[in-house]
Amino acid sequence: MQTSDIDTRIGTANTGSFSHGNTLPLTGVPFGMNYLSVQSVNEDTAWWFDPTEPQFTGIRLTHQPSPWINDFQHLQFLALTQAIAPNFEGDYRPQEATFAPDYLRLVEQTQGVTYEATNSTTGGALRFTASNHLTLRLTMPKRVTLVETTTHTLTLALQNFSACIDPDFTMWCTLRLPDTAEPATARLVDGQLDVALNTNQATVWFATSFISAAQAAVNLNRLPASFEELRAADAAAWQAKFDLIAITDHHPQRVATFYHNLYRALLFPMQFYETTETGETVHYDTTSRTVRPGKLFTNNGFWDTYKTAYPFYSLLLPTEYHNFLEGFLNSYRETGFLPRWLSPDERGMMPGTMVDAVIADAAVKQIGSELMPEFLTAMIHGAETVSDDVRYGREGLADYLKLGYVPAEIDESVNKTLDYAYSDWLISVVAGTLNDTATQAKYATRSQNYRKLFDPAVGLMHPRLRNGEFTPNFDPLDWGSGYTEGSAWQNSFAVYQDLPGLIELTGGSAAFTAQLHRLVNQPSTYHVGTYRGVIHEMREMAALDFGQLAISNQPSFHLPYLFAVAGDAAGTQLTVKQLLLTAFNAGPTGYPGDEDNGSMSSWYLWSSLGLYPVTPGSGEYVLGIPFFDAVTIHLPNDKTLTITTANNHNHMQFVGLRTFNGADLGTSISHDALASGGTLASRLQLLPNPR
Template sequence: MLTIDTRQGTASHPDFSHGNTLPLTGVPFGMHYLTVQTNGARGSWFFDPASHQYEGIRLTHQPSPWIGDFQHWTLRGVPANAADPLSPSVYDPAQAIFSPDLIDLTDTRYGTRTQATMAARAGMMTITSSGDSPLALHITAPQRWQVVTRSADGLILQTQNQSESRDPDFTMITAVSVDTAIDWDNATILTEAGSQSVDAAVTAGGTLILPLTAAAATVRFAASFIGAAAAQRLLAAINHESFPALHAANEAAWTEKLALIQARDSRPARVQTLMTNWYRSLLFPMRFYERDEQGAPIHYNTTARKVFPGKLFTNTGFWDTYKTNFPLYALLMPEQYGDFLEGFLNSAKETGYLPKWLSPDERGTMPGTMADAVVADAVTKGIRPDLWEDLLAAMVHGATTESPDPRYGRANLKDYRALGYVPADIPESVNQTLDYAYSDALIGVVADALGHTAMAKQYTAYGKNYQHLFDPQFNLMHPKDRDGHFTPGFDPLTWGTGFTEGGAWQNSFAVYQDMSGLIKMAGGPQAFLHTLHTLANTDPAFNVGTYGGVIHEMTEMNALNFGQIAMSNQPSFHVPYLYALAGEPSATQLLVKQLLLHAFHAGPDGYPGDEDNGSMSSWYIWSALGLYPLRPGFGDYVLGIPFFDEVTLQLPDHTVTLTTQNNANQMLFVQKRTADGQPLSGNTITHKQLTAMRTLVTKLQLLPSL
């Protein structure tokens, strides 16, 4: 397998993000991941790729530092006679291995080597001392936890509610076994209040110190959200498996998924960046279901606080991921996509609404109900038709029924339906309006596919509601008050007010369902392109507006220095492709190639902003292929400019080979394209065309054609 360093994008802090990622080890879409903790005192930013400090291997569920880690603990092995057992250790990050299937590092303070690997629900660590002194295991957890069962060579640990959850007692049960005896007589729990019995209930965090009788140990562990019996069952499945065998199985899981995209290029670093981004695209959403004794999927429902049948997934924010991740899964992994749909439908059945931001349950952050796009894209591409009627019902429920709990469904739905837009006295009014109009159009797509003609006509018409907020004076969206008047003092550089994580420049073009209508309202293609050129050529300045201060997205846009195209954040992802839709593909090609050349690489500072659950990685992949799914749910792609000499995509029934001729950095424009030997014209292709072809050849040139 290609060597992938999982530290891409980890050089981040709250004020500036190069990705805000973690170096996660596990399997694709796993239920738990492992990572390294360098400084837990930094909260969600507990890993620093430049730090030599080492506090242990962390079992983590953190999808983003802005969301936090809903369950975690760390494990570290040190000599049992260590004089200062709670102080950090030291390691050399340059000598450590951070890969999708393995963490391998040496604690140079104590001379112990740790190797760790993680399957979907169970993992293993080997800890080996360079001397003869027996080891001690340190298990550290925050907030409430307790050892509920202990034996000569193992324990069961329960940890409770370490970040938001509908269940205030949300519990993870971890079963642990060690291949050497535990000296329980000398075991203790150390907290800020002092030493406690190993049977004590910890209420504010602490460290369990377990002396062993040997200088080397293999630690096996399995974690469940259902109960101790489930955790023990998971542990039993690996209790007689060796570390090399489990590691090999996890490596094979990555090899299988990563092989769906195979690139060849004369610049190895470019291939490295592609495959590292592909790894990141395969992490989220995470599984949140287990198997009962008969092998059927079951999951813990944090709202009802009991176990339900079926699959469930977590750790994804649809406002980010619907744009790029899910269209990539639909192309390369439609069966996996179907599993995701099944899980999201279970969320809807159990809460009343399709999810918006899951971790572990509904966080309700960000505007819109963008799972609608995930559903419509599945319908357009023929994925899981057995679920479509139920999914449509869930979409319509979200579009017609406002929840008393603001975390669910569409906020301010009554105003939106009455006025056709969300009024300016409500924060993020423009973004809410545009997202709701897009979702309405998507309901029209699904209803039409299922033969519900009247519903399709009604919701397709609702999809035009974006028109209420279009201001022809600026050719941008503009907040409007309840009386139908645009708000005074409009400035497209001002962030907040009616906009989310940006201003009018970043958020006015989210009209995926009717780009031709938006172009017409702007005065036609030339007038629209004039607005887009002004956007690109305006300095990356900003006014903080209602944010009241500088937020990291402002800083990142300014640092990227790419005009008002804030490719550091999701609202601008599609903006470079709008030029092609308006008839200027050369501008799309120029902008996209500059971003691919300069804004991404495989290192710790490899992203221009928050990576956000694979969304930015997937943007890179799509753009490097020369394609972009600008409007999920409508089954087509905008053509851009390919970045690799050759890429082979493994579709479910055949391969598609994308070849780029004359592929030099200075070749910024497309001369011609041929699909299966036939000329391919135009600036878009359909999903049906892409999945039917075997070869797509693109020839580049120095200047655009006249």
Template sequence: MDITQIDTRIGSKSDYYFSHGNTLPLTGTPFAMNYLSVQTNQDNSWWFNPDEYTFKGIRLTHQPSPWIGDFQHFLFKIKTRANFDDLDDYNRDHSLFRPDYLAIENISQQVRIIATSNKFGGALKFINYSNRPASLVLSGEKLTKVAFSDSIYILKLQNFSACEDPNFTMWLAIKANNLKFEKEINHQKDTNFIFNIADDDELIFATSFISADQAAYNLSNLHSFTQIHQDSVISWNKIFNLIEIQDYKKEQILTFYENLYRTFLYPMQFYEVSPEGKTIHYSTVQKKILPGKMFTNIGFWDVYRTSFPLYSLLCPQKYTEFLEGFFNNYQETGYLPRWLSPDERGMMPGTMLDVIVADAATKGLVKDELPQYFKAMIKGAETSSNDSKYGREGLEEYKTLGYVSNYYPESVNKTLDYAYSDWAISVVAKILHKAQYEAYYAKRSLNYQNLFNKDIGLMVPKTKQGDFINNFDDHDWGKGFTEGSSWQNSFNVFQDISGLIKLYGSKQKFLAKLVELVNQSPLYNIGSYGQVIHEMREMAAQPFGQLAISNQPSFHIPYLFALAGKPHYTELIIKQMLSAFNSSAEGYPGDEDNGSMSSWYLWSALGLYPEAAGKSSYVFGIPLFDLVTIKLENGKQLSLSTENNQDTNLFVSDRNFNEKKCNQTISHQALLNGGNLRVQLSLLPQ
């Protein structure tokens, strides 16, 4: 895929009330420390809208989601008029939004601003169509001067939506051949630093969370716009070249690669390399510089289902690097992280990094480090924190009652997530030959059964006294459930689908419940949320009943049909669900969430899906493309070919791997060994 065809605005037409992705058009390199974007309005969270013709500036951002907020952000502006704070008009149709490159046609200032970015910094240049001299404006909240000289200007920022360190700082170093400081203008919120800049000049910049000296060192490694841009192109081409698609469906191919781009944005790097070559990071918890790697802007409840299993196949070495950084966070806080931005935000119910560790362990990605990860998992499973951001909220109840009661919000999801994490601990214990731990946590992983109401056939919250709550309504959102009702969340028993089926009494009854889920209307009650939230509207907007592909709890539900013996139901639903995605600014059926929904699309388009993170196996769906070739990190190739691949053929009639007929699942190791997965489609199921 040619990088120039990727439009980063995919999924960006979103607001507080409805999400088509809640994404931002980000320019940089995969898993970078900074990204560049475009700000079109004055909003604090939804500051880019692809339909707006206004332009505030090029924004350096670390915002993973509008629901989380940004930190250490500021604007680059090129002005030929003295309206330093006004919104300009820009030609959105003549502007370019690419992973490697931004080009903004500013009508008001009569300039074309061009920007690129790599891991630590970037470059800007511009074409001045006016007959007026240009000014560079750096504008930001709590932006202050550090040191100005003729060659390098250093500033610092201290703005963030939340952080453990009230003095958390990012330093910014800039240079250009003909750059001269003119004045500083302070406003109630923002500060503008105005520089004179020549029309043919290139502004080079670098950032650091370590120090002003480190920012200057990072800047010393950047020399020109061309060099920085080439770094970005090379980085993205390495990703795009991992997967080659041969097919006539150009729109679906573009959608696939735009989703691949989104999958490789988060987590973001939060460490640097010192002049002495040492890997260091700033700990906002310990409030000092520490050795080792660190990553941020990632919510594990969102990504454990799809993103990290995909990394285990496409970039396993990077996966282990991520784990190294996450363990460093544990060493500084005492708990494995749940949602980092820049440090622990405590969002979402479970401690799902447990599952990511187990997934890496079963795939052989961690060996020597596994005992220390295991110790961290045990800490979270047994020790309550006085700060609800850390560990498992309601843990003492969970240990004594076997579930989290309705005293705690999201009690059902907490119980199911904790049970899944317990299973993950048992998996790691087995690898480490710790039989006693394995048995104990395997038994505790069955706690999900304590909330299953056989009369209703769904999970239902319980009181501390052990009774199911009164006046239960299966369409109520909240009231024990996360971003959904009992319909979306009752099937989150990834570790023990066979056990869940037994609770229904038979596969037939289990399948009947799934059919009831998808065949009913997408009705909802606001429940304990007290208002309509965007996830409710997004579920109702899709024609899949209570199967809310708009959010993570429903991601695996279509594949449950295949695991229960009805693969053709899975094939039919997946084929339709893939049509809910496209390459436009309305490209997603809900929040994209740090690559999680993009990864769902990638897996489903390939015709595979992780059975459960930690199980090292994949369930088959239905492939979208004629031929896909995946270049694996071990040097092997995986070929996925599909015959009779017409839009009218909705079912798989035959499937074999390396000339051997397949069952409904395939192991991770089999895929790593490479070979050819051949699928035949048919008009009717056979």
């Protein structure tokens, strides 16, 4: 698949009340520091792009990871051929525009201006073509300062973040204008600046820095000499990643959907460090408000991404994974706690400290082994230290340490308890790789705390009060209260560290499988519970109509694979195949819910390959059902993993035979086996094998 075949508008048809991905059509390079996008509304809203809206208000430089987080340090580029009032709203034809990972092109109809844009890690270029002389308009909400102008450049300082520890957090943006421009005449009025370009074809170059105006100039000077050269380099950066996976299949739309999801999986986390003129790697630390050495990354919520995205990087991109780990360790060094939700710094969103899974999964896969002693210290600190700032550490930790669970008096108590118990196990995993047997034993024992919330009367996790009693009037369809963005049905199975134990508590494999069947075979009904109103996740689960299996949100991601874990591989194969066939596409309605920084796209990637990392930190993958005739994965150690599927048709929904390098497989395969290369071969059939 070529870069030019990707339309970045996948998952962009959204509102605040219903999500088909809540994505943006982002142009840049993988894991870049900035992205460019079309903006179609002038409103002060996080939903500023609509794929069907012909309205056009500019090309936006953005750092928005999700509309629920909003943007920071953004600005709009607009080219005008005549003087016009603020809040200009033009028109373009979305169906004729190009939205590619490396390139944007559209024609603004009102003034007849053709826009082209390409964007690398820290800077890019916009090319405007019209029949009349052009004026460049920059629009920058909130605080902005015109730092300096020279003959052909101007530099701005922007402070328009939605949240940050440092109230003076700044991004500098330096622009290089054509020789005909008059930057010295530019005047900044109410966050808007017009510069006469005095030509009908102009290329405007830009670069940004979170370090200084001088560093922005350094980043600008590193850009290639021509628009075409920069675009070619940006396209090559994407193509190098796409070429790691080659697919042959007689369903072309499936192949397109795979690569569109691969594009989405390579956007986040975003780079938050720069290289100085002398080659040093530095970043801005918003906690100390100083520039520090080393890498840093931002725009990532670990509650979403640990399940699928980082395991995908571990197999395909271990070098990038190592870089991410270095950045997350720097976050710990500078704040005292490992990160939970970064944008640009700690937001403290969502329960749990799920970066623990990113660390442990790396540890068992020998990625960043030299970092693990310090990571273990950081993980233990988060597990034992009650933070006086709710953004950091484990909320409700004092109760968890005393009671062994987070009590129902604290919101999301079930999810927090299960996440903390899983993180305790993850600490034991990292300790085990370091031969720290005492720590390993302590936290392995503590990881059994999940049992304290299991209610055998209902076979689900039930919020428990401080006095030890379960909460009264239990309704498994109630959303909120002890659960995060769901009910007991979506959130009771997050016992990744001890699924055999959970199966045993439920009454054994047959009883557990029956419980999963009840989960998917009941209506997609919900009760608003303590949310006291309908939230978008409720609507999306109902629209999907897979019972209580809300693949529209991260807590349900592993549920289809639990059938196989419990001995019902056919249940996994049928459920996953139907989700792949019905819940995803390569267009604006491409996702059944929030895509969230590569998490849902990575679910699709794993599932279509016939594998799934149910338990990050275990080094094992549960087998599902492959979706393509043949896949060749070029692994980073010069090995090749080949996945072949015979009899690959929509109505063939079960795996009859599966081998790896000629040997029969059960229900799982190790990371080490996959990373060593070989051939994973399957044959599909109409009915499951008799049990």
